Amino acid sequence: MKVLAYDEAFAASLHKLPVLSDPKELKLGVVIGIPGPKQAVLVHVALTPPLEKPTDKLDQWVAQHAKQVSRMLPGGVDVLGVVALCSPDVFEKQKSLVKQALSSVHKTLAKTHQLQDYPQRVLLHIDPNSFKLSSRLIDSSNFSGNGFPQDAKQVKNCTNFTVLESFLPLHFLGHISDEVVGQSLQKQLASTLKFIEDAVSSGDVLIEGQEITPEATLSSFSSENEGELRVQFAVRQIKPQPCGAIPLTTCGATVSIRGGFQVRAIVQSKATSEEAINAIKQDAVRNLRSRCGMHCEDLLVIEDEQRDPSMTHELPKRIFLRRSHCPSTVPFCDFVFHGDDPNDSLQAFLEILGLEVKPEYIERNSEKAPRGDIQDARDAAQVEEMVEDIICEGAKQLQKDPSNIIKLGLACSVAVLAMLVAYILLVRH
Template sequence: MVKVVIGEESQLKSAEDRLLKSSILAEVGIIVGKLSTNSEKGFVYSVIPAPSTDAGNPACSLKAEAEGRGDRKKGAKGGKSLAEANPSLLIDGEWVAEHARQVSRMLLGGMSVVGIYVWSSEAAFKATSTLVFSQVIRGVAQALPAFESKTNERLLVHISYSPRRWACRNFSVASADMRPCDFKMSKILNLLQMYRCIYNFDLRVPVFQDDVSTSRTFKNLLRTTIACHAKELQSARALVDGKLANEDQQVTFEGSHTVELLLPFKTDAYVEAYSSEEILGVVVLRGAICASSYLGPKEPFLQALSDLKKDVINSLESRLEIVLDESDDKLDEALADAIEAGDRKPLHQHALKEVRKSLALSFPRRVLIPWLSGTFICDYLLHSETFEDLSDRCREMMSMEAPVDPSALQEVEAEAAILTTASFWEAICGNSLPTGEEPKSRNPATEENSPGKQKPFNFNLQAALFMLLVALLVGFAFTFFKSN
């Protein structure tokens, strides 16, 4: 259980100065940090305010303020004035949870959304029911990736301006209990060590007849595949800077470190042979991910390795969600040749039995963005997006006031991950797309009618007939000259 919370002094003081200079009476946002599993410490790297809702309203406001406006309009008599009323907080929990989900995509390993903060007076905070904070924190926990949601603890930080002070509470998601924590500030971001690796993956998922008969979708199939690969990834060993690392060792030297993940040989691989009646197709997800993680002081390398593996899975799931959320013409164009005409739906709503031909889609590329004190966050760029789109998301989601400098970005992935589908015979004949090839919609009818291309079967038959004819002529000539 977390008993001591340490916040990054420079970032938290800057956030407090911003709030004091503004005329905001109430604000809510998320906390980016880390809850250490090896000690009773928690770390707060930054606090990020929740953006305004789609209607332009703040995510947090004072309930008494809204009621006071109504009383002034009606000219209420005998009621309490706004100053005399006990103010309470109104928080849009769903909006805060969605903001936490979007921010979690942009965080690298070793950093996560660990709770929420509230800016208000001490009176407003005490007048707000504990149930309100419980619902908001639970919503944030449920919106995070599955491996982050397993953590039972979250933080609730109250920044009070009357009186001026910081207070922290440890919230149990399971029991809804809140316990006070010791809160102090120090310089912690410059003590983080960065670990980075290029992880190559090639996930091949057979599509069985049962999958089609049960109307299983692409979304469920790929999520199950990523979840199974996450279990396999847990047993991977690592090379750190070219040397086999001991998981319990302490890495004392600073700077960034290069890691190579070593997967063990599969002992439970499929050894049975299947026919085309049992396997109708294969879904292939392959590419290279630049994974990163941050390790705090006095933490074992085992923690950095675990955070790297989580970053790999989080990156795969984030890209899958981004592709499935897209509903523009690019997906429709890619699905046009793979799905029967007139059946236009988002990709995740299509059952596997509806896909008749080969299909290839590119996943977005990961780009690293400078953030705080030499640390980085990430974002994902589709082919149709530019760096301006990336800058807009950073301004909205991460509250980055300065525009992102394109020259400071790190495009660590040269090629995007590719999702392809192929029939059974295409898969066993090795006709899937190479990793570096740009995915295109294939049209077998066009290839068949192409005048400049002959079928391999016809070419082999003609060559065999030609060789047989030559052999007969040589045999006949040899017999004729021998008889003479």
């Protein structure tokens, strides 16, 4: 990544960066782009929101912001490093602080699914007065070092991207060991998702229904499809191993995953099929992890639901920005829970990415709410809860007055009848 390329639209967007109220002020953020062996393409810089508390550490705050940003990226796009918006004098004085933030960002993102391990990270400085860009590549093994200069320059047509789209259906039954079942919901899901991630990573990918060699470029496809390609996943079935090949563990729980989700990636128009496949696989794994992570974070305040073994979990759905309204035509995304208004994401796009988004900019129907078996499970759970309430109320009445045994019998009869009616309705449905 000796060159950090950007287009005319990005250069114009620099004039929309916030004006610093104090000449000594320093604003940090993250650099978003598409990596390459010789040239990385800079698509957007997202400034980190102000600290919530004066006691918060700036480097950790920027790292958490980078993690949130990574959830909103399509495949093929990563957080490349850290940007500092300040005068040259302030940058020289605060360079150690900026490098500390860069180190924290690297450590945090190492736990996510990136395109590569990033032996070097981008340290970008933007002068708010001249809008001049200067960049250096800092060695990830020595963030205190000076690194190497990186040529940040405007390159014509560097953002002529090809969009890869796919829909990945899931129908998976996993087993959770006794050792894991007592841990948090997120760790339980992680143990299950590993099988899916391994299957996706090792599976084949067809581009427009064709299997092509890793060295082949996408030029022949994209010229016919106006920069958009359909991708199909061919996931191999996991073969059972011999009984003596793997250790046997007791099963503490099972988890059934059903549904499907949208997968999208961005690659340069001259990318090879290998680069395209890596990008689309990255998005499949990363956005599935993001959904599970957000769902578990949402349940932190509802401890009972985390421990309920029979609960049906609905992961959030994904919405995309229309490419015509995105920086460098990169379809940034967000996740919303079923039943929530997609317009709620407008604030997230503004706070996390610094994008002012209007409701009409959002693709609302990329994914649909769950139906079928999930809806049936929800209805059955409601009936079960109603039956338990009836029986509990009858037991309370019997405890108060033993002569209420007849009332309890009637309550049980009503409960059985309710279960029968509900079963018939579910079958008809």
